[in-house]
Amino acid sequence: MINLIKVKDYEEASDKAFEVMKKFIEPGKVLGLATGSTPLGLYQRMVKDHKENGTSYKQIKSFNLDEYVGLPITHPESYYAFMHRNLFDHIDIPEENTHVPSGLGEDLEAQARHYDEMIAESPVDVQLLGIGSDGHIAFNEPGTAFDSGTHVTDLAESTIKDNCRFFDNDITKVPTQAVTQGIGTIMKAKSILLIATGANKAQAVKDMIEGPIDEKCPASILQKHPDVTVIVDEAAASLLK
Ligand code: GLP
Numbered sequence: 001m002i003n004l005i006k007v008k009d010y011e012e013a014s015d016k017a018f019e020v021m022k023k024f025i026e027p028g029k030v031l032g033l034a035t036g037s038t039p040l041g042l043y044q045r046m047v048k049d050h051k052e053n054g055t056s057y058k059q060i061k062s063f064n065l066d067e068y069v070g071l072p073i074t075h076p077e078s079y080y081a082f083m084h085r086n087l088f089d090h091i092d093i094p095e096e097n098t099h100v101p102s103g104l105g106e107d108l109e110a111q112a113r114h115y116d117e118m119i120a121e122s123p124v125d126v127q128l129l130g131i132g133s134d135g136h137i138a139f140n141e142p143g144t145a146f147d148s149g150t151h152v153t154d155l156a157e158s159t160i161k162d163n164c165r166f167f168d169n170d171i172t173k174v175p176t177q178a179v180t181q182g183i184g185t186i187m188k189a190k191s192i193l194l195i196a197t198g199a200n201k202a203q204a205v206k207d208m209i210e211g212p213i214d215e216k217c218p219a220s221i222l223q224k225h226p227d228v229t230v231i232v233d234e235a236a237a238s239l240l241k
Contacts, residue, residue: 002209002223005231010197013231014041017128017195020229021046024126024191027059032127032186033087034065034138035079038195039128040086047090057093061122063115064100065129065138065186069152069177071103077166078103101150101179112150112179119150119185127189131196134158135204135217139180146221148182183221192225197233205232206239 007013021042024031033039049055064079073080080100088098101115102108129137134156140148141156155163160174167173186192196205208219209230222228232240 001226002228002230004209005229006237007231007233009233010041013195013197013233014045016231017042017193018045018049020193020231021126021128022049022055025049025055025057025060027056029060029125030122031060031062032065032124032181032189033062033083034128034130035082036130038130038197042128042195043087046087050091057091057097060093061097062093062099063119063122063124063181064098065127066178066180067101067103068175069103069108069179070175073100073102073104101181103175103179108152108179112152115150115179115181116185119181119188124189126191126193127186129186129192129194129219131194131201131204131208131219132156132159133162133200133204135207135219137183137186137194137219137222139178140183140186140218142216142218144183144215144218146187146215147184149185150179150181152177152179183218187221187225190227192222192228194219194222194228194230195232196230196236199235199238201232201236202239205230205236210241 007016067079071078105111139153163174164171207217211217211220213220213223
């Protein structure tokens with residue numbers, strides 16, 4: 001069941017997302033975290049709330065969705081570095097409680113299986129998601145099996161182009177593969193919070209909410225999840241009936 005919340009713009013979407021997220025920031029909870037420009041406003045609000053109200057993350061665990069293959073964690077565009085720069089370094093979550101899949105190693109598939117095992121031991125209470133312009137969630141591109149676990153994947157051409165802006169607008173610098181939680185992994189989260197803003201997400205939002213449940217739009221599987229909140233701004237909602 002998708003609970004759709006329409007707001008005006010990015011700032012309001014971030015406010016609303018923080019309102020939802022805040023309920024999960026308590027001892028023992030497991031947060032599923034995401035990267036991209038979409039969650040930045042939410043992360044700023046989490047940091048502000050931690051600094052001003054002392055909300056603590058000491059007894060919270062986190063699991064991130066994905067990571068580029070081949071980028072060392074010291075690379076500023078690695079999702080590990082992104083999470084530290086935008087959230088972890090500004091709150092009191094212990095480093096050992098945070099998990100970002102590794103895109104480096106001898107046997108990425110074995111590491112991916114281990115990642116799923118860790119999540120199975122600490123089920124995610126709320127999974128934060130953005131959406132790709134092609135309807136992808138995490139790095140599950142169109143055609144990914146709905147029951148997939150964490151795995152290595154090739155990025156779609158459109159995703160490589162979308163993410164070019166983070167790599168000096170040089171397409172040759174964008175990694176072409178990633179490790180990603182599978183759709184099956186994501187669907188195990190008890191609640192899901194997806195934020196979509198901007199006109200370039202309008203078609204993906206329409207397909208996710210009004211389209212058939214089809215692997216062509218990975219996010220459409222969320223229609224089957226029992227507890228999903230989708231926050232959209234006016235631009236992202238512009239194609240909805
Ligand atoms: C990447 C990430 C996704 C994210 C998407 C949208 O592909 N792997 O998790 O949702 O980008 O990014 P943005 O929020 O910058 O539009």
